[in-house]
Amino acid sequence: MTSSAAPDATPDGQPGTGLRIDAERNRDRILAAARRLYATEGLGVSMAAVAREAGVGKATLSRRFATREDLITAVFADRMDAYAEAVTTALANPDPWHGFTDYIYAVCAMQAADRGFADVLTMTFPAAKALEARRTESYNGFLELIARAKDTGHLRHDFTSQDLVILLMANAGVINATGDAAPDTWQRLVAYMLRSYATPAAPISPLPDAPAPAALYRAMIRLSRVRSDNL
Structure with missing residues (x-):
């Protein structure tokens, strides 16, 4: 047979x-x-x-x-590519200060568009080698961007790369707290932070409008519900 x-x-x-x-x-x-x-x-x-x-x-x-890291790496591979490309674009800007500010806005906008990516940018995944390699590439480019912006006299001399991490943590918190209730709130936070990084001689863009009181109230209610659900 x-x-x-x-x-x-x-x-x-x-x-x-x-x-x-x-x-x-x-x-x-x-x-x-x-x-x-x-x-x-x-x-x-x-x-x-x-x-x-x-x-x-x-x-x-x-x-x-x-593993969870394998899944996260696969899900966010394209976003990490865009994250790395953002610093390349910023370095190509003939005005280093505007390259710096544009980069900050671009990265924070990526966070606002995707809560998961907001978390990725404020966490480390040692087992996710490809993801961490792209993060390192972006970090090294950002160091060069900082140096160039300082040479213009527009970025404070005491600004460090750690300040970006602090901003991303704060921005992630605002994004997670406001959700759909006040989705543009992060832009005002970023604008204020850029003012704190700038020297008196630096050109500064106008502040975005503050969120409406009713929108912030809805965001506060939303956040209270989320925390209650997690208890």
């Missing part, structure tokens, strides 16, 4: 096209689900929640992404 290959296997015993397509489809579903959840809820979302959102089992998720 002769035996035939299984429908989903090739003659050499390797998985066939059907299994490969299913595996790729599951991977795409997992990534899409993780992007949705991370963007709206931040990185606190559990792997189990991602599996439920994707409509796959935990075992399937683990086969595609063995």
Whole structure:
């Protein structure tokens, strides 16, 4: 009696096209689900929640992404590329001070567009080598941007790269607190912080409008509910 290959296997015993397509489809579903959840809820979302959102089992998720860091790296690879490119664009600006301020706004806008990325920029993931390599690349470019902006006399001499980390932490907090209730509040925070970094001679853009009192009140109610839910 002769035996035939299984429908989903090739003659050499390797998985066939059907299994490969299913595996790729599951991977795409997992990534899409993780992007949705991370963007709206931040990185606190559990792997189990991602599996439920994707409509796959935990075992399937683990086969595609063995660790949380693996999933985060895959989800935010394109955003980390954009993060690295932002400093390259800033360094190409013929006006180093405007390159510096444009970079600050660009990075903070990336945070505002995605709560998960807001968290990524204020955390470290030692096991996620590719993600951390892009972060290091961006950091080194930012050091050069700082030096150039100081040479113009417009950036305070005591500004350090740690001040950007502090700003990103503060911005992430504002974004998470205000949510959809007052989504543009971060812009006023960033504008005020840029004023604190500037020397008296630096050209400063006008302050964005403050959020309406009613919008901030809604944000405060929202934040209270979120904290109550977490108790």
